[in-house]
Amino acid sequence: MGLPELTFSLEKAAGTVSARMSAGAVALILRDAKDNGVYTIHRESDIPAQLGAANVTAIKRAMIGYINRPSVVYVAVIATATEIATGFAALSAYSYDYLAGPVDISASDATALSGLVKEQRKKRYIGKAVLPATAGDDEGTINFVAAGIKSGATTITAAQYAPRIAGLLAGTPANCSATYAALDELTAITPEADPDTAVDAGKLILVDDGRKIKLGRAVTSKTKLAATDPEMLKKIKLVAAVDLIRYYAITTVEDEYLGKCANTYDNKCILLTALRDYLSALEAQGVIRAGSSGAELDADTTRAYLLEQASGNSSEIARISALSNEELRKEDTGSHVFLQLYGKVLDAMEDFHIILQAQ
Template sequence: MMGLPQINIMFYSRAVSAISRSALGIVALILRDETSTVVTGTTTLKSIEDLTASDWTPENYDYIEQALAGTPSKVVVLRIGTAAELTGELKKLGSIKFNYAAMPGATEEEASLLASWIKSKRTNDKKTFKAVIANQAADDKGILNPTTKRIWVGEKEYTPQQYTARFAGIFAGLPFTQSATYYVLPEVTAIEEHEDPDADINNGELILINDGENIKIGRAVNSLTTLTVREKADYKKVKIVEVMDMIVDDIRDTFAKEYIGKVINVYDNQVLFITAVNAYFKILMGDQILDPSYNNVSFIDVEAQRLAWESIGTDTTDYDDQQIREMSFGDDVFLGGQVKISDAMEDLTFDIFTM
């Protein structure tokens, strides 16, 4: 197969750049703004030097500053009219490449609509979009739910929704080698503290805590609370989901660019693709993005392929697993995999006994 070197190069370049890419996330801000100097549409800002006060309302200028403070690679602002319906504007958001979205000025109805849209994009379109939306118990790993009711920066008070741009910038700017748990927000001078922080975190809430010296993120969790066989406790961690989303994007994008419509669907070609994926995993293991002590591997999903043949009336009872592996099914490629994503140190149990 002539395409093998190219696909190996693509996977290699994606793997070796994983850590640097993870610290270069993109924030998408939805802001209602009709400042006369700039028309509605998208504006890309990479640093505070790109930001001009006269182009924005004071509130929106502040939100953009908040997002940039987290050092994402860029902030893409979707500027919409004050009377524009959010439903139509979300179609525009779908064409923007981003990691975390926020709408600091959203009403409760708009916040709920944005959460539903993100969930739909992740479930139906397999997009890896995420959003920071306050007071949204969305029960979804793509929605981060800040709930600290009152946040003060000096004399200025913010609601959790008004501070979502800051959170989005933080998460977009962190590499895989770090978690946002205990991330200090030095500008925050006071908060309304939670009565039961542990319970709120377990409830999928992203909260701020005051340790007496600093105000910081309590634990970097998303809003997922319902755990299943497929969505385990680890999936509540923002860091874990970030790595999962990267792996999904890398494998899907490479398959789409190099395989779909270009490669005949036979066993040997499937093995070549799996070999390239496993080499990609090995590089991620070397960077400790995946746990190097675990057998991180991809493979042909024998059971799924067997069921596909059974569904069209083929009796596979007498076929062993290797025979099923070699029986490619139409244009379908049934692959599986197992990986263990490395988490950050967050909890310590240290029992010391004295004589």
């Protein structure tokens, strides 16, 4: 495959990333005795009229969004006694950014859904689940903790309001954060006794500043970072951006490049050029900081692979160990291509330090 075709496909992918980071997709798993299946909702008229009132309300809440409305809401309706995993599997053919469960989701179902999301995120899956009181300690689980939620005379549980939060996050553009997003329909909440401690514990909370009820700091449930984990895994905005960049880079390369050319150094360089153009396009769109991105052949992983292949052959091990990084990148790696992409995803303004100097 020549460079132009792949470059064109990755340019389109960069545009898709930008568009989706302005208006993401939401998925809901709902239980209902009246009508099962998967529905694609773009407007309120698409909502199946036969669904129960609570489920119709959940879908409408997901559609509200924030700065933008979600691009689409996928709804998997399962029977009342059906396992939550069935609804999750029904959504496997769809790509979405945020997921919420049934309006009466149990603690065991929430834990199970968090586990399913965590496992699937090891693959191509990029969904993040908004779940009530579920401390998943994972960037794919958003632990929504709220009580005493009221809209006028109506009391709303955290599970019933989770679709609203999923839609709000999907409607937050890449250059913004959902932190302090106003929830104008709410009239009361039970405040957290110690909001800072709650946020540090990976809880997405609601706050009342006396003027408006708002979302707290937009954090994931990730609290324990391994030595190689970046701090950004704790922020919903940054995780969402990395998810989309990774997803469209990988799937485009797989669709347009995998198996279509010999694994030579020249062809690897063509791939790198296309990926660098992809990242540069994201820089131009303000998703990644200008001048921070790049794509390289991963010399360290290449060396580890070649040493594993040479196991037991002392002379070959010595040869590989003596190679420079540039020499390693030109070695035959069979069907494997070891790539390293990098770039600084831009955060939003959240923390202000203002000093008023009186004259």
